[in-house]
Amino acid sequence: MNRNSRGTVTCGLVVTGLLTAVGCSGADTATTGGSPVDAARLKLTPTTPAAQGPVAKVNWLLEDEPDSLDLDSQGSSAGRVVLTNVCERLYQLQPDMTVKPFLAEKATTPDGKTLVLKIRSGVTFHDGSKLTADDVLWSLKRHADPDMEQSDEFTNVSTMTKTGADEITVRFKQPDALFTKALAGDAGIVWNKEQVEKAGKEFGTPGQGDACSGPYELTGWKSGDSITIRAYDGYWGERPLTKEVVFRWASDSALVNALKTGAADGTFAESPNTASALRDAKGLSQYYGPSTATLDLIPTERGGLKDPRVRRAVSLTLDRAGIAKSGYGGLVQPWASPVGSGAWGYAKPEFAAAQKQLAAGAPASPDADDIAEAKKLVKEAGAPSAPIVIGTDASQGRTVVANALRAALQRIGLKGEIKTVPTTQFEEFYSDPQARTGIDVLVGDWYISKSDPMGFYDNGLSDSSNNWIGFKDAAYDKKVHQALSTLDDAQRAALAIDVQKRFTDAAVWIPVAQVPSVLVLNSRLTGAPASQAYLYYPWAAGLGARKG
Amino acid sequence: MAARIVRRLAGFLATLLAASFVIFAAVYAAPGDPAVFLAGGRDELTPERLAAVRAQYHLDEPLVVQYGRWLADCVHLDLGRSFKYGDQVADLIAARLPTTVELVAYATVLFVVLGVGSGILAAIRQSTWVDSAVVGGTTLAASVPSFVAAIALVSLFGVQLGWFPVTGAGSGLAGTLHHLTLPALSLALGALALISRVTRQAMADAAASDHVEAARASGIPERDIVRRHVLRNALGPIVTMCGLVMAGMLAGTVVVETAFGISGIGSLLVGAINTHDFPVAQAVLLLMVTGYVVVTTVVDLVHPLLDPRVREEARTA
Numbered sequence: 001m002n003r004n005s006r007g008t009v010t011c012g013l014v015v016t017g018l019l020t021a022v023g024c025s026g027a028d029t030a031t032t033g034g035s036p037v038d039a040a041r042l043k044l045t046p047t048t049p050a051a052q053g054p055v056a057k058v059n060w061l062l063e064d065e066p067d068s069l070d071l072d073s074q075g076s077s078a079g080r081v082v083l084t085n086v087c088e089r090l091y092q093l094q095p096d097m098t099v100k101p102f103l104a105e106k107a108t109t110p111d112g113k114t115l116v117l118k119i120r121s122g123v124t125f126h127d128g129s130k131l132t133a134d135d136v137l138w139s140l141k142r143h144a145d146p147d148m149e150q151s152d153e154f155t156n157v158s159t160m161t162k163t164g165a166d167e168i169t170v171r172f173k174q175p176d177a178l179f180t181k182a183l184a185g186d187a188g189i190v191w192n193k194e195q196v197e198k199a200g201k202e203f204g205t206p207g208q209g210d211a212c213s214g215p216y217e218l219t220g221w222k223s224g225d226s227i228t229i230r231a232y233d234g235y236w237g238e239r240p241l242t243k244e245v246v247f248r249w250a251s252d253s254a255l256v257n258a259l260k261t262g263a264a265d266g267t268f269a270e271s272p273n274t275a276s277a278l279r280d281a282k283g284l285s286q287y288y289g290p291s292t293a294t295l296d297l298i299p300t301e302r303g304g305l306k307d308p309r310v311r312r313a314v315s316l317t318l319d320r321a322g323i324a325k326s327g328y329g330g331l332v333q334p335w336a337s338p339v340g341s342g343a344w345g346y347a348k349p350e351f352a353a354a355q356k357q358l359a360a361g362a363p364a365s366p367d368a369d370d371i372a373e374a375k376k377l378v379k380e381a382g383a384p385s386a387p388i389v390i391g392t393d394a395s396q397g398r399t400v401v402a403n404a405l406r407a408a409l410q411r412i413g414l415k416g417e418i419k420t421v422p423t424t425q426f427e428e429f430y431s432d433p434q435a436r437t438g439i440d441v442l443v444g445d446w447y448i449s450k451s452d453p454m455g456f457y458d459n460g461l462s463d464s465s466n467n468w469i470g471f472k473d474a475a476y477d478k479k480v481h482q483a484l485s486t487l488d489d490a491q492r493a494a495l496a497i498d499v500q501k502r503f504t505d506a507a508v509w510i511p512v513a514q515v516p517s518v519l520v521l522n523s524r525l526t527g528a529p530a531s532q533a534y535l536y537y538p539w540a541a542g543l544g545a546r547k548g
Numbered sequence: 549m550a551a552r553i554v555r556r557l558a559g560f561l562a563t564l565l566a567a568s569f570v571i572f573a574a575v576y577a578a579p580g581d582p583a584v585f586l587a588g589g590r591d592e593l594t595p596e597r598l599a600a601v602r603a604q605y606h607l608d609e610p611l612v613v614q615y616g617r618w619l620a621d622c623v624h625l626d627l628g629r630s631f632k633y634g635d636q637v638a639d640l641i642a643a644r645l646p647t648t649v650e651l652v653a654y655a656t657v658l659f660v661v662l663g664v665g666s667g668i669l670a671a672i673r674q675s676t677w678v679d680s681a682v683v684g685g686t687t688l689a690a691s692v693p694s695f696v697a698a699i700a701l702v703s704l705f706g707v708q709l710g711w712f713p714v715t716g717a718g719s720g721l722a723g724t725l726h727h728l729t730l731p732a733l734s735l736a737l738g739a740l741a742l743i744s745r746v747t748r749q750a751m752a753d754a755a756a757s758d759h760v761e762a763a764r765a766s767g768i769p770e771r772d773i774v775r776r777h778v779l780r781n782a783l784g785p786i787v788t789m790c791g792l793v794m795a796g797m798l799a800g801t802v803v804v805e806t807a808f809g810i811s812g813i814g815s816l817l818v819g820a821i822n823t824h825d826f827p828v829a830q831a832v833l834l835l836m837v838t839g840y841v842v843v844t845t846v847v848d849l850v851h852p853l854l855d856p857r858v859r860e861e862a863r864t865a
Contacts (some may be wrong), residue, residue: 064819065811068634147604205635206643206864223635223643224811245698250715250809253699257707257714363750424822431584465594 018375037279037330044341044516044531046095049203051527055242056469058136058525058543061258061267062249063274065224070147070204071186077535080186081268082227082247085540086516087212090117090136094535095529097290097451099184103131103213104168114486118273119166123236125192126210126217133162138193140168143186146306153182155507175485177492181345181450200477202336215240216489229540241527241544259284265522268534274395275518277331283523289530290342291449291517292456294335295323295397297405297510299469301433304440307470309381310414311507312361313374317408321364324513327400332513336362336501338446338456340514341533345451347493353499358504362511374412387415391439393426398443401512405443436468445515453496460503477481560841567837568622568830572615575829582824583607586631605631618830622769632820640816645835648801648812650724654732659739665731666740666835667747672774674752682744692739694800698734698807705730713807731808735801739793746789748780757781779826783854789857793849798839 007022066079073089092102092485101107104117123131137160144154156176163169172179182188184264189205195211196203210218215237216229220429227247231240250258256277258264269275278284297314299305320334336358363370388409401421406416419439421429428435429442449456459466461477476499483495504511519530527542530535583601602608606617621628627637663686670682692700706714718727754760755778763773802814813832820828 067632074632136814202635205633206639221812223640224647224816225643247713248809249811251806253702254715254807254809257702260707261710261714263713329604425579428581428584432581 014055017076020293033095036071042288042330042333042516044288046097046289046531046533047529048287048519048521049526049546050541051241051481051525052183052547053241053527053545055543055545056099057244057246058242058266058540059264060245060247060540061255061264062247063251063255063267063270065249065526066227067211068204069208069218069221071189072142072150073204074147075149075186077270078249080535082164082218082229083210083212084214084534084536085216085245085538086210086214086218086229087191088123088214088538089184089186089536090190091184091188093184093345093451093533095533095537096533097288097342097531097533099451100183101180102184103188103190104183105137109487114170114244114415114492115170115172115179116163117168117170119168121166123213124234125195125213126194126232126234127192128234129194131192131194131213133164133166133168133189135193136168136190137162139189140170140187142196143189150182150185150187151186162204170467171357175487176413176454177484177487178450178452181452181455182449184260185449196523215538216245230300231319238541240538240541242540245540246544249284259520262522264527265525267520269518269520271397272328272331272515272518273330275520279329283524285521286532287519288331288516289519289532290340290344291447291515291532292340292343292449292451293445293515293517293532294338294340295332295401295443295445295512296338297401297512297514298442298444299509300391300429300436300439300442301468301470301511304384304386304436307381307384308506310384311510312359312505313363313377314405314408315507315510316370316374316377316487317366317411318362318364318510319404319408319513320362323401327397327404328513328515332515334362335511335514337453337454337504338511339448339510340516340532342517343451343453343455346489350497351453352492354500358500361504361507378412383413387417388440389416389438389439390420390443391426391429391436392420392443393423395423400430401443405441435466441510447515447532452492453500454480454492457496457499457503458484460499460508467508469483469508471506473502473506476502496502555691556845560845563841564838568834569615570620571830571833571837573611575826576611576614576835578824582631582826585823585825618827627831630820630825630828632823632825632828637827640828641813641831642834644812644816647810648798648805649813651728651731651735651801651804651810651812652794655735655739655797656724656790658732658736659743659793660790662736663740663743664790667744667786668751668779669745670748671751671755674748680749682748686744689737689827690739690848692737694734694738695803695807697737698731698804701730701734702807706765711712728810731804731810734807735797735804737796742793743789745780747786750785751778754778754781761818762820778864784851787854788847788851791843791850795840795843798843799836818847 028496062078062081064078066082067076068074069079069083071079071083088103090102090104091099093099103123104119105120106118108116110116119133119136125131140160142148143150144157145151156172156174156179157170158173159171161169190213192211195209199208202208206221206223213236215232217232218227218426220228228244230244248264255267255274258268260281262283275286279286288360299311305311324330324332324334337355390405391401392398402418406418409416429439458464458478460471461467461480462472479495479499483492483499486492486495517530517532519528519534521528524546525543526546528539528542529537529542552564582605583598586601586605618628629635630637633640664684666686670679673679702714705711712730713727714814720723759775760773762775801812802818805812805814806818813835817829817832819825820832
């Protein structure tokens with residue numbers, strides 16, 4: 001699965017008829033007390049300083065209660081933040097966003113269509129039983145079941161078989177460059193077969209065990225109250241410094257208050273505005289790490305932005321620096337591609353250089369030349385006379401983006417009209433073509449779960465359901481398929497950079513900014529990763545006291 | 549008497565059945581497509597996948613068929629599973645109901661003690677500065693929406709002074725009281741003016757009646773008059789009003805729960821409505837209706853015991 005929808009931050013449409021109640025105050029409105037950061041100088045670091053000493057208990061905050069702790073049936077990021085400390089995967093995403101074999105101790109590719117995984121020995125599940133190749137095979141088949149969240153990762157797989165006491169062989173219809181990356185995500189979790197089968201339908205609901213082998217075991221989930229995990233005594237790897245983590249959840253102002261008063265020790269802030277509200281809070285540190293998330297303008301089928309020249313003109317005119325400052329307190333960075341730098345799990349220097357080159361078509365602060373160029377493009381295209389309808393919800397950040405877009409359109413002689421819908425309806429723009437008939441462009445956001453830009457660019461294929469504008473380019477399609485089946489990193493990077501250039505030249509989407517992942521942490525603690533890896537890496541295992 | 553109870557019970561069930569259908573239809577008609585939430589990530593939203601999900605959850609059937617299915621399960625005491633959590637709806641509610649009930653109970657104690665107390669005070673000291681202060685103060689309190697009160701209370705007593713916790717519901721009696729004081733206060737503030745005004749008026753009416761005049765003339769001490777005659781006669785409307793306000797609160801905890809990060813029935817309902825979690829929304833709303841009907845029925849039954857005149861009417865009816 002490439003795209004996990006973010007849990008929409010719910011603003012209570014309350015029975016008593018109160019609109020935008022407390023749920024929408026605090027973090028999601030004017031940034032309280034936080035001084036804006038200069039986005040251009042925001043340093044992204046994947047890790048935090050190593051911890052020196054043990055900690056008995058840490059109180060952690062999530063933005064919502066996990067739907068379920070069975071990530072096969074319900075994958076929400078809240079559930080992932082908890083479970084990534086409890087469950088382990090065949091591969092592991094590192095804080096620097098690279099991927100390495102993990103429960104699969106060694107992986108070999110005898111040919112492009114075969115992957116042989118040697119399963120690590122000496123690993124036990126939390127019930128003390130041994131992790132075997134049978135568990136691995138059973139888990140892979142469970143992930144591949146069409147009803148499960150991760151089934152789309154297995155489209156290229158032809159067979160999965162046990163070929164030795166500790167060996168699983170996966171064969172492919174065609175080489176699949178992203179498969180091992182998927183195994184570092186939820187498609188690679190190894191469950192304890194016996195436990196999952198015993199729990200049946202109740203697996204993953206409050207009161208059930210965890211069926212995993214990670215550094216922490218799930219000791220309790222009181223529905224509506226808290227989730228507790230404790231360091232597992234029989235863990236095969238290094239023992240964590242933090243003995244126990246208690247998760248609670250709160251949104252917006254309640255979350256901000258809990259951190260301010262020390263009731264909670266830390267959180268991975270899903271929205272930059274939350275982080276913004278906590279910028280100057282005493283006793284809290286903030287770390288910003290690379291993530292794959294971006295803010296984008298996504299043109300729709302309706303056709304107001306059908307002409308690529310007009311889309312390029314908009315990209316040249318948009319005041320990205322202004323959006324970062326007034327919409328997000330400087331905690332997002334003007335960006336020229338639809339994938340954040342956290343996706344560079346390989347060939348980092350090449351991707352970084354390519355990004356610099358793209359910046360010409362997506363300036364942070366447009367100058368007179370950019371505007372002149374944009375006006376010329378609009379003139380060539382024959383300016384559309386009907387107003388361009390901008391779809392957004394009422395959240396602070398998106399409102400600012402929508403207004404900046406309207407201003408950009410005006411500067412190049414076009415009319416923009418903003419259409420605001422409730423947050424609950426907003427998510428439908430992504431899924432329902434019917435809902436999109438009323439708008440020309442969506443103030444959207446997107447992230448991918450794999451640290452490989454190619455996990456995104458299939459959205460531009462001519463037959464992709466996410467290619468709303470109907471971008472068609474045979475060369476592009478060919479290159480995407482070629483990259484997706486190229487196992488060599490250097491070659492795939494070259495192809496990906498080519499594909500990226502085509503996508504941005506046609507401005508299939510108009511990138512606005514990259515959204516770093518934000519770790520807010522009690523200043524006495526350190527050691528957790530700050531990058532988007534927190535969703536797939538046992539971040540709590542590295543957490544501990546700053547002083548030994 | 550038995551016939552009356554049966555009549556009541558039948559009326560109660562009929563109310564619930566009607567309410568359940570109205571709620572089901574309303575949830576069904578709400579804009580948005582639950583299949584989108586059920587299908588998972590944004591890149592899985594192909595039309596085929598959505599159709600499969602709709603079939604799996606019976607979302608493609610007509611309203612009446614879906615309602616019949618739900619009702620049949622309901623009769624077997626099966627409220628179904630949440631779309632969002634995959635857990636039994638009954639379990640989800642059982643885990644959160646105590647918190648909301650504690651919150652409403654605490655708020656009720658607060659508004660009864662403070663509201664009735666200040667109302668009595670205003671009635672006894674009618675037309676003095678005390679009376680004006682009570683009326684003015686409670687009116688001011690009522691004019692502040694509960695979410696504004698919540699934010700103000702949190703930032704003053706929680707964040708600035710650190711006297712009270714800012715999130716969660718606490719555990720144990722002391723912990724619960726400590727955690728729920730601010731939320732209960734924000735919930736009770738709005739009801740204060742109403743209760744205090746009703747108390748004051750009921751007392752004034754009772755004090756103006758003939759037998760109180762007669763009692764005064766026969767030289768009974770003022771304190772005894774207030775307690776035995778005035779307050780007793782005024783109790784009917786006061787209790788009725790308190791019951792109604794409390795019943796209304798059962799459905800009104802949403803705002804306060806969100807502000808204080810409390811996972812109760814209110815926040816469960818908002819989450820369910822926002823993610824089109826039919827089974828949960830349906831069950832919670834029905835529970836709220838049940839609560840309201842039960843509380844108002846109890847008030848109805850208690851009323852005659854408090855007011856001899858009503859008891860007379862009931863007997864002759």
